[in-house]
Amino acid sequence: MILSPINIISSSVLLLLLSVAIVPLLKSNQRLLINTSFMLSSLASLLGIAGGVWAVGGGITNKLILPIGLPDLPFHLRVDPLAGFFITVICLLSFFVSLYSVGYIKGYLGRRPVTSLVIFYCIFLAGILMVVLADDALFFLIAWEVMAAASYFLVMFEDERIENRRAAFLYMIVAHVGAIAILLSFGIMAGLTTGFESFNGYTFDAMRQAEFPLKWATAAFLLAFFGFAAKAGVVPLHVWLPEAHPVAPSNVSALMSGVMLKTAIYGIVRVSFDLIRVFPWWWGAIVLILGLISAVMGVLYALMQHDLKRLLAYHSVENIGIILIGIGLSMIFTSFHMPLLSALALIAGLYHTMNHAVFKGLLFMGAGAVLHATDERNMEEMGGLIHRMPWTAALFLIGCVSISALPPFNGFVSEWLTFQAFLLSPALPSPLLKLLIPLGAALLALTGALAAACFVKAFGVTFLGHWRGHRNPRVHEADWFMRSGMILAALTCLLLGILPTLFIDWMDIIPEQLAGSKLRISAGEYNWMWLTPVAPERASYSGLIVFLGILLVVVAAYLVLHIRPGAIHRAPIWDCGFGKLNQRMQYNATSFSMPIRRIFGFLFNIKEQVKLTPRAVHKAFPKRLNYYLRIRDRFWNWLYKPVVEFSFRVSRKVGLLQQGRIQAYLIYSFITIIVLLVFSR
Amino acid sequence: MKLYRFIIEILQIAILLGVAPAFTGWVRMLKCWSQGRTSAGIFQPYRDLLKLFSKDVLLADNASWIFRFTPYLVFGTAVLAGAIIPMLSLELPIASTADVIVLVALFAIARFFTALAGMDIGTAFGGMGSSREMTIASLAEPAMLMAIFTVSLASKSTSLSQMVHVIYSGQTVLRPSIVFALLAFVLIALAETGRIPVDNPATHLELTMIHEAMILEYSGRHLALIEWAGMMKLFLFVMLGVAAFAPWGIAESGDIVAISAAFIFMVLKLVIVGIVLVMIETGLAKMRIFRLTEFLGSAFLLATLGMLSYFILE
Numbered sequence: 001m002i003l004s005p006i007n008i009i010s011s012s013v014l015l016l017l018l019s020v021a022i023v024p025l026l027k028s029n030q031r032l033l034i035n036t037s038f039m040l041s042s043l044a045s046l047l048g049i050a051g052g053v054w055a056v057g058g059g060i061t062n063k064l065i066l067p068i069g070l071p072d073l074p075f076h077l078r079v080d081p082l083a084g085f086f087i088t089v090i091c092l093l094s095f096f097v098s099l100y101s102v103g104y105i106k107g108y109l110g111r112r113p114v115t116s117l118v119i120f121y122c123i124f125l126a127g128i129l130m131v132v133l134a135d136d137a138l139f140f141l142i143a144w145e146v147m148a149a150a151s152y153f154l155v156m157f158e159d160e161r162i163e164n165r166r167a168a169f170l171y172m173i174v175a176h177v178g179a180i181a182i183l184l185s186f187g188i189m190a191g192l193t194t195g196f197e198s199f200n201g202y203t204f205d206a207m208r209q210a211e212f213p214l215k216w217a218t219a220a221f222l223l224a225f226f227g228f229a230a231k232a233g234v235v236p237l238h239v240w241l242p243e244a245h246p247v248a249p250s251n252v253s254a255l256m257s258g259v260m261l262k263t264a265i266y267g268i269v270r271v272s273f274d275l276i277r278v279f280p281w282w283w284g285a286i287v288l289i290l291g292l293i294s295a296v297m298g299v300l301y302a303l304m305q306h307d308l309k310r311l312l313a314y315h316s317v318e319n320i321g322i323i324l325i326g327i328g329l330s331m332i333f334t335s336f337h338m339p340l341l342s343a344l345a346l347i348a349g350l351y352h353t354m355n356h357a358v359f360k361g362l363l364f365m366g367a368g369a370v371l372h373a374t375d376e377r378n379m380e381e382m383g384g385l386i387h388r389m390p391w392t393a394a395l396f397l398i399g400c401v402s403i404s405a406l407p408p409f410n411g412f413v414s415e416w417l418t419f420q421a422f423l424l425s426p427a428l429p430s431p432l433l434k435l436l437i438p439l440g441a442a443l444l445a446l447t448g449a450l451a452a453a454c455f456v457k458a459f460g461v462t463f464l465g466h467w468r469g470h471r472n473p474r475v476h477e478a479d480w481f482m483r484s485g486m487i488l489a490a491l492t493c494l495l496l497g498i499l500p501t502l503f504i505d506w507m508d509i510i511p512e513q514l515a516g517s518k519l520r521i522s523a524g525e526y527n528w529m530w531l532t533p534v535a536p537e538r539a540s541y542s543g544l545i546v547f548l549g550i551l552l553v554v555v556a557a558y559l560v561l562h563i564r565p566g567a568i569h570r571a572p573i574w575d576c577g578f579g580k581l582n583q584r585m586q587y588n589a590t591s592f593s594m595p596i597r598r599i600f601g602f603l604f605n606i607k608e609q610v611k612l613t614p615r616a617v618h619k620a621f622p623k624r625l626n627y628y629l630r631i632r633d634r635f636w637n638w639l640y641k642p643v644v645e646f647s648f649r650v651s652r653k654v655g656l657l658q659q660g661r662i663q664a665y666l667i668y669s670f671i672t673i674i675v676l677l678v679f680s681r
Numbered sequence: 682m683k684l685y686r687f688i689i690e691i692l693q694i695a696i697l698l699g700v701a702p703a704f705t706g707w708v709r710m711l712k713c714w715s716q717g718r719t720s721a722g723i724f725q726p727y728r729d730l731l732k733l734f735s736k737d738v739l740l741a742d743n744a745s746w747i748f749r750f751t752p753y754l755v756f757g758t759a760v761l762a763g764a765i766i767p768m769l770s771l772e773l774p775i776a777s778t779a780d781v782i783v784l785v786a787l788f789a790i791a792r793f794f795t796a797l798a799g800m801d802i803g804t805a806f807g808g809m810g811s812s813r814e815m816t817i818a819s820l821a822e823p824a825m826l827m828a829i830f831t832v833s834l835a836s837k838s839t840s841l842s843q844m845v846h847v848i849y850s851g852q853t854v855l856r857p858s859i860v861f862a863l864l865a866f867v868l869i870a871l872a873e874t875g876r877i878p879v880d881n882p883a884t885h886l887e888l889t890m891i892h893e894a895m896i897l898e899y900s901g902r903h904l905a906l907i908e909w910a911g912m913m914k915l916f917l918f919v920m921l922g923v924a925a926f927a928p929w930g931i932a933e934s935g936d937i938v939a940i941s942a943a944f945i946f947m948v949l950k951l952v953i954v955g956i957v958l959v960m961i962e963t964g965l966a967k968m969r970i971f972r973l974t975e976f977l978g979s980a981f982l983l984a985t986l987g988m989l990s991y992f993i994l995e
Contacts, residue, residue, distance in 0.1 A: 383803065386745045397747075406790045407783055419782050423830060423839065426992070435992050439985065441830060442823040449822035452789060453815035456796045460811065465803030466743065530777060539839045545778040546761065546787070553757035561734075561902050568738045573804055574898075587800065587808020595816040599974050 006062035006079040008051035009087055009133065015044040016126040023119050030114060034105050037118045041125060042098035048091030048129060055084025059509045069138060076203050078135035081509045082274065086132045086266045089354045090259045092492070093361040094125050097258075100365050100485025101251040103478065107372045108249075117157050117249060124150035124255065131263045136203040137186035141179065144263075148175040151260060154252045155244045167243035174240040178230030182267070185223035189275060192216055207275045217276050221283055224271045232264035232320045235294040236635040241317060242301070246309035246377065250368025253309060257316040258361035262353055265323055269350075272331060273514040281433070284331030291324030292440050295447040300600050303454045304631045306379045306589035308367045311458055312360065315403065318447060319356040322418065323349050325444060329421045329437075330515060336428055339517030344533050345421040346511045347504060347519050352414035354503070355496055359402040359411060362489035366396035369478040369486070370462060374469075379461045379589045381469035388475040391483050393463045398490040400455035402497070405448045408547035410496035413531070415448055416541055420533055450596070457592045466583040498543040501528045590629060597631075605632040686774045689935055690764060693773070696944070697763035701916035702726035702909070704951050711959040726912060733905035741802045741898055751798040752899070752906035755791040759913040762787045766920045769943040770932040771842045780839040781829045784921065785822065788873065788914065792818055795907075799895030806887060810894025813970060817879065817891065820977040821872045824865060827984035831862040832925050834991050841921075845928040857994055861987030863926045868980035870918045872973070875911075876958065878965040879973060882911075889967060919954050923947075 019040040026033040054060065064077040079087070101121070108114050127147030134140035152175070155168040186202070193201030193210040200206060212220065226237075233241035245253045268287070272279060298318030305311040326349025333342035369392040370385060371377055386393040402409040422441035426434050461468075478486070496503060504519065505528075512518045519533055532540040575581040597606070611626040657668070706723040713720035740748070765779045779787070796815050799807035833839045835858065836847035872879040880891040887894070896907050924931065930946025932939035968976060 384743065386747070387743070393745075401790075401793070404789075404793060405786070406793060407779075407786050412783075412786055416782055416786075419826075420839070423833060426834060431992070435989065438830060438834075438988055442827050442981070442985070445823040445826040446819065449789070449819035452793055453819050456793060456800070456811060456815050460797055460800030460808070464745065464747065464797065464801045465808075536777065537838055537840065537843050539780045539782075540777045541780060541783055542778045545775060546783065549761045549764070549775070549778070550754065550757040553760045554753040557753050557756050557906065561906075566737055566902060568740055570740050570742050570744075573741045573743075573802055581804070583803065585805050586803045587805060587812060592808060592812045595812060595970065596819070598971060599816070599820070 004062050005051040005055035005058075005060055005084060006064050006077060006133075008047055008054070009079060009129065010064065010077065012044040012047035012051065012091070013126050013129050013133070015047065016041060016122045016129075019044070020119050020122045020126075023115060027115050030109055031106070033118060034102060034109075034114065037122060038098045038102045038105070041122055042095050044125070045091040045095035045098055048087050049095065051079070052084040052086075052088030052091060053506075055079045056081045056088065056509060057506055060084075063135065069142075073136075073138055073199060073202065075139040076135035076205070077133045077139070078204070079133065081507075081513060082266075082269065083132050085350065085507055085510055086262060086353075087129060089262060089357045090125075090128055090132065092354075093258045093357045093489075094255060096358075096361060096485045096489045096492075097251050097254050097365065098485075099488070100254075100368075100482050103481030103483075103485075104251050104365075104368055104372060105249070106479075112158075116153065117252075120150045120153045120157075121252065124154060124252075124260075128255075128259055128263055132266055135205065137190055138202055141183055141186070144179060144182065147260065147263065148172075148179065151248075151252070151256060154256075155248045157249055157252075158247070161247070163243075164247045167240070167247050171240045171244040174230050174237065178227040178237075181223045181227035181230070185220045185227065185271070188216055188220040188223070204270075204275060208277075212276060214280070217279065218283075221272060221276060221279065225268060225287070228264040228267040228271075229290065231267075232261050232324075233294075233317045234290050234320060234324065235297045235317060236639055238294070238298070238317045239633060239636055239640060242305075242310050242313040245313035245316065246307060250309070250364055250371055253313070254361040254364035254368070257313060257364060258357040261316060261320055262357060265320070265327070265349075265353055268324075269327060269346075269514070273334070273346075279331065279335055281332050281335040281430070284328045284333075284335060285433075286328070287324050287331060288328030288437075288440065291321045291328050292443045294318065294321030295325065296321075296443055296450075297603070299447050299450045299454060300596075300603060301633065303450060303457070303593045303596050304604065306461075307377050308370065308379050308382075308458065308462060309364070309377055311379075311454065312363050312367060315363075315451070315454070316356075316360060318451065319352065319360065319403070322415065322444070322447065323352045323356065325349070325440065326352060326414070326418050326421065329418075329425070332425075332428070332433065332437075333421075334515055336430075338427065339511075339515050340519070340534065341421065341424050341427065342515035343508075343511035343517045343519040344417065344424065346515050347507070347533075348414055348417035348421050350507065350510065351417060351496075351500070351504065352411075355402070355410040355414050355493075358489055358492045358496065359399045359409075362399040362486055362493065363396065363403065365482065365486050365489065366392055366399060369482055370396075372478065372482075373475045374473050376469065376471075376473070379458070381471070382462045383465045383468040383583065383586065384463070385467075385475065386463040389463075389477050392478050392486070395483075395486040395490045396463065397459055398493055400459045402493040404452040404455045406452065407541075408494070408497045408543040408550070410493050410500075413497055413500045413541075413543060415444070416531075417533060418444060420539055424534065453593075453596065457589055461587075461589045461592065465586045468583055468586065468588060494547075498547050499528075500531050500543060504531070603634065605634050605637065606630070607632075683774070685935055686772050689770050689940070690773055690775065692940075693768050693770075694760060694764055696768065697760070697913055697916065698909075700948075700951075701912040702730060704916050704919070704955065705912040707952070707955045708915075708958055711955055712962065715959055715963045726908075730905050730909055733900075733908065734902050736901040738901035738903055740900075743801075743803065744898075745801055747794070748798050748801040748898075749903070751794045752903040752910075754794050755910045756906045758787045758791045759910040759917065762917050763913060763920075765841070766917060767842055767845060767924050767928075767931055768920050768947060769940050770935055771845055772933075772935045773842070776842050777840065781833065781841060781844075781921075781925075782826070782839055784841075785825055785829070789818070789822070791910070791914075795892075795895050798899075802898045804898070806890070806894045806897050809887075810891055810897070813891045814895060816970075817872055817973060817977070820974060821869050821980070824977055824981035824984050825869045825873065827981060827988060828862045828865040828869065829925065831858050831984060831987040831991055834988065835859070835995075841924050845924055845931060846933075848928055849933065856991075858987040858991035859926065861983050861990060863922075865980045865984035865987065866922055866926070868976065868983070870922060871961065872977060872980075874915045874918050877962045878968045878976065881967050891970075916951075919951060920947075922954075923950055
């Protein structure tokens, strides 16, 4: 076997499947099982990283045909730079998460067997990799279903809780509605390729060769976009996401949010840029508008949450929106034949894909460490954890700063690139687009600022202040496996933030292949330190200098102020002389987001009640005060509830047929036969 | 030549550190006069800072490292921002490190950590300040970027030095889009620097505090750093507005005469901006926090109008 990217990546998939195979041997020793299988999966991830980096860096395209599957329909595998990029992203995060899992899953020991978790974890990873490797519609859909089914069982892992069962069920339904749409889309494309004559059109290669009439291409694109959007959690198809992601074990949440959603992004890019290739501008406009809506709505819903993992799940909706903004802009630029701008927007979207995988993985791992330590997901019952979990707090903070798009960390780089793409849109020939697209930049700015507010809340309420809870669990710091996974992710956040040119140089081959131009970022006297898309006089950013500059001033100020040893005195909090300050008087998650809830309240379905029980003496002295707040997703009532009610009504009507009496059933069969005989003589 | 440019850079940082308290002193002095009070003089902020630096630090029992790290970080971002905004000369060696978007983000880092520090102690005041500050910031930031984008559309660049260049080359006279953007910028600068009618820098009344509530628990050198950084922020917003809207006087070359002329121009502009600021502050009352959506919304609207008029009229 020759050494090539595709062989390395396939062996990584095989290694994952192998670790499933050895599970029955180790089932009796759960501790050994955890150690072995997660070590194997992190090894597989390293292999995947190597293959992916190689494929992108060398610009290599490899193919492989596996003679399995249906007769005459072999599986096609292919690695090109685009696939290599996504494989790198997936394996990067799965490497961190696998390390983390060694420590995290041990928390279940003695409580429940983890065999099924281990099995489906490995199958899930293998499924994600196969989706990206697939080069024909059949294998793609099989891999897609393997991924969906494995993640269904992972969401169901703690199935004694009703919320888990409900979330998993909802997830399964949305995943399948999406999968049907994708299947139909591939069906249209495969059929048109051969003129509905033979099955040979099912390979992506055949689709790449074909020319699609606009009408059919639009139908195929819209179906595929619908299917992938359902997987990615684009508003309004997002409702399953904040239900399913939080209830899964935290290492799985990290993978679901960090990389499973990315397969949908991969699908959108693959279908539009690679398979269909020629499209009108309004496809891009649809992607852009839905991206903007998802970004703003995602972050606003996130602000209203007080369940830490649910909050993070809503932020996935937001970040998928930001990624889609980049991709939508790139599609618009491509349709007007502006390769350089298209490359800029595509790089912005893909860079954010990578960034989001890393920081969202980090944040979910941090939330998992908190859950592991306190057995609590509700932020209102937390506080002051920075003293008892210093490592987790510092690493979670890095994740917060990254996702809030603050320099010098990575989230800022991709957001900055997206802003630059927005600001170059006046070059478009259409006056309408010229006017409207820059307004999108304002929504992106709003998203960034609200995300910062949300993570001040998330970090501030969870880790700062005093413990708010009624229970007092024995909080412990995460162990070294969990810590190492988080430390590596945090370092990656910093590296992606301060050395973006290295990474963009590496992935520059992707826009060259898909959009027709490279984004030459290091031009002229501007070397690898400066990120200069388009031209240095247009805009430039150096994360490294920002990082070093802040560090320099901070260290200098610290040293200057500590020449003379100044004393630090510790004292109790000043309570204005009343002496009755307690931890329930702190701001909590609900009160922190109150002003924003008031301002943007019209977007939610809010029910708020205050009940005052007065004291007998005088009504000015309340005995107790009950505050009730319920915030619902409006989309649930608008879109989902009618569908649910309709299907229940239909099934009740159909259920009337079910009598439970054998005579009735025999009559049904008899009538059916008669009808068939009459109509199909 | 290279060394010479670094000298200008250091000179500019020195001016930032040195002049910012004087500007705050000037604003306070004017305010005292306008309200019929006796002022403590333009140098009072220096005396305040010196006093705070010489005092010991008093920390709450449960203050974490975030609380102690924040003052240094806030100070650091302010100094870095000062090294990037052209005040005296366009020949700044590290100006290309950051464009306007990065500058806005630099202020955002400082705000992010100040808000965290406000929640660190676990008092109601701190949390209240953080919550309000982040709310206002999330409304102000889009408007701020829209105002700046309008200017950058005209100059086809988001780099501040390049914007100044374009204005110098005479392509931008008083255009309607720039006027709208300037109006929006003034409203947002009032919000971002915590002036009346958004926040009152002189208040310690719990219902009206925003920025002060977050830093209520600080003392000694920590407070000094934060106060100093606050003065620098006000100064930098003036300089940012000047560079984007009225850069005349900033030296394009690096010779001594041009730099000194630029310094004199800068002082003159500061004097004028101080007077305007005090007129705004004495003329208006502080707004209720939920009225701020209208205030910042109109800033956003003005910025959007500026952008639309750029496309339609120019």
